[in-house]
Amino acid sequence: MKPALERFVVDYLAELVEGNTAIFAGAGLSVPAGYVDWRELLRPLSKDLDLNIDLESDLVAVAQFHVNASGQNRHKLHKALLDALSRDAKPTDNHRLLAQLPITTFWTTNYDKLIEDTLRERGKIVDIKSSVPQMATTRPHRDVTVYKMHGDIDRPNEAVVTKDDYERYSKQREPFITALAGDLIKRTFLFLGFSFTDPNLEHVLSQVRLNFTTDQRQHYAIFRSRSKQPGETDDDFAHYRARQIHVIEDLKRFNVKVLLVDEYSEITDLLAELVNRYRRRTVFVSASAFNFDPWGQPAIIEFAQELGRALIADGTRIATGLGAGIGDAIFTGALREVMRTKAIGIEDGLVLRPFPQSGDPTELASLWEDYRQEIISQAGIALFLFGNKLKDGHTVPADGVVREFEIARDQTIVVLPIGATGSAAQTLATLVIGDPDKFTPELDGASRGHLAALASHTPDLKSLIPPIVELIRKLQGKV
Incomplete structure (x- = not known):
């Protein structure tokens, strides 16, 4: 194991033992289970707009463009969510490993149910928070709380998808921002499958940084080292590799330490090592x-x-x-x-x-x-x-x-x-x-x-x- 990953295992294990950890899961955690990523989800909608989704970098804007073009009718967007996420998908090894750890708090921007379903398979009582009214209630005897800050596939009409949704977020879903800020202060997060392009998270991280300038809690994120893609030019590869370096450096402002892996399988090995050491x-x-x-x-x-x-x-x-x-x-x-x-x-x-x-x-x-x-x-x-x-x-x-x-x-x-x-x-x-x-x-x-x-x-x-x-x-x- 790489020295940086070994140090992470030792440090994060200590936090696990103390009960101070949380997971933040992005789309990258669900894609290996068979769900499409945002780009593929929006691909059929982009065709309605005469856009090439492969050339788009602001996918939230594409979702907004489609709603605009539909006269603010979100039906087709909701149907795309349902079509993409309603089919059965089996949890990955990473889901199963996370469910074995004594982590009581999960945050996710995903709409699917893989996290909560895997936790229930382990016999845990899960308290789901995907809407504001749910934030005011507590499930008796819960073992784990899962905060679905962008909504749930069961309520596609409430899902945070478009620019309008993001702009209204701080007002309409303020309890999520407050709760996330509190958890970032008192828990050590591990970000998995997350690209750090979500404006809501960036806002919360900024608020925590401004209020805790010298005593921020250490957080971790796992990225795959940028490698050259098939057909990619040397100049484009150099650009994207440089950009990843700048992102990693920028995350230090929020006390997020990035761990680099060469292959996604290393993440599974890392989680398995955490499970083994905790159980032992x-x-x-x-x-x-x-x-x-x-x-x-x-x-x-x-x-x-x-x-x-x-x-x-x-x-x-x-x-x-x-x-x-x-x-x-x-x-x-x-x-x-x-x-x-x-x-x-x-x-x-x-x-x-x-x-x-x-x-x-x-x-x-x-x-x-x-x-x-x-x-x-x-x-x-x-x-x-x-x-x-x-x-x-x-x-x-x-x-x-x-x-x-x-x-x-x-x-x-x-x-x-x-x-x-x-x-x-x-x-x-x-x-x-x-x-x-x-x-x-x-x-x-x-x-x-x-x-x-x-x-x-x-x-x-x-x-x-x-x-x-x-x-x-x-x-x-x-x-």
């Missing part, structure tokens, strides 16, 4: 024990408590289902560290899903499966310890731990079975170490060696804790 802040601990041999119950409990404490002390969030015999010890150690430091809230350091024990066995099995799927989905690393239970009077590997390993693999979570703890963890470690390219592609050679070393029996379980924490730190990008 949370470690799912899969563990259970009925038989405590050969160390004895006190030693295993002490180990589990110290491991929970060490992970929290290192800034790792723990997710656990409180596995039988040991899960409570991990929770206890983690909770003591949270209460001791008071640096974070309990909910910020621990994700708990105690497994219900009473009820119909068939219904319980289904509920446990749902529990496992949900809690593991919140983590980016899964740690497997011990894993045995009593069945028909005999100690056997815990099938719950094995199932959690399978779910973690299905969800592309990094799996770290600690073989030295024996039982199911030992079996899983043998499997993983035997085929690292299949089971641990995320680990480099040194980390694979460390995991293999953690499969060797030790009389002192607590000696496993420093290398476990170090392995997790490396996966989290802390070392």
Whole structure:
């Protein structure tokens, strides 16, 4: 990854953790899903005006010209919007990655529903703001607010399209300007698929700059480096490349730092890295024990408590289902560290899903499966310890731990079975170490060696804790 992109990931991740981020999405986010851009949307209308849309740079003016020529009748313009945006389109990888991040505020000039639909697919409650009356209401228990500052395809007659619409914006849709200005002050924005030619946004950015001359919040935008287009002359290419440089420099006035990529696929890689690093802040601990041999119950409990404490002390969030015999010890150690430091809230350091024990066995099995799927989905690393239970009077590997390993693999979570703890963890470690390219592609050679070393029996379980924490730190990008 380029150094500038790596610095962005580190800085933006810190803002994500603090809950201070927002996304501003332009048309470029939706085009890869199959929707046309503004130029293609207006192409049939430009023919009515005897204009060549490929020679036009002011597309808002073209929309206004068409309304003027139609005697202020917007029917054909609205129909063009509906024809272009009403058909089904599937969210892109970028939409899906953004929906996995803990971002609670989205702004967009797009009319389509890709952002909100993708968020709902992730089980999030979305509060849509596409009209002024909606700005005065709040959806109960919302997870995300999506501000559609130019309207929604469901109301094409209210869409901001023409010069008239832009000129009236500050009066007719003033609450959007006020809300956007507030978010630009308190949140770190990432602009995606946006060209910064929208006069409404420029007005708001200018107001923020004038009011906060020395303490503006840092924002980011991603541009593709201007490359020479087929059939483009050297002079034209030089012009457009120079213009991009000037735009990038001008955006510094608003404290917007532009990140350049050579290919759009790099944006997907960048978002995937953000998702991975954020999820890896949370470690799912899969563990259970009925038989405590050969160390004895006190030693295993002490180990589990110290491991929970060490992970929290290192800034790792723990997710656990409180596995039988040991899960409570991990929770206890983690909770003591949270209460001791008071640096974070309990909910910020621990994700708990105690497994219900009473009820119909068939219904319980289904509920446990749902529990496992949900809690593991919140983590980016899964740690497997011990894993045995009593069945028909005999100690056997815990099938719950094995199932959690399978779910973690299905969800592309990094799996770290600690073989030295024996039982199911030992079996899983043998499997993983035997085929690292299949089971641990995320680990480099040194980390694979460390995991293999953690499969060797030790009389002192607590000696496993420093290398476990170090392995997790490396996966989290802390070392």
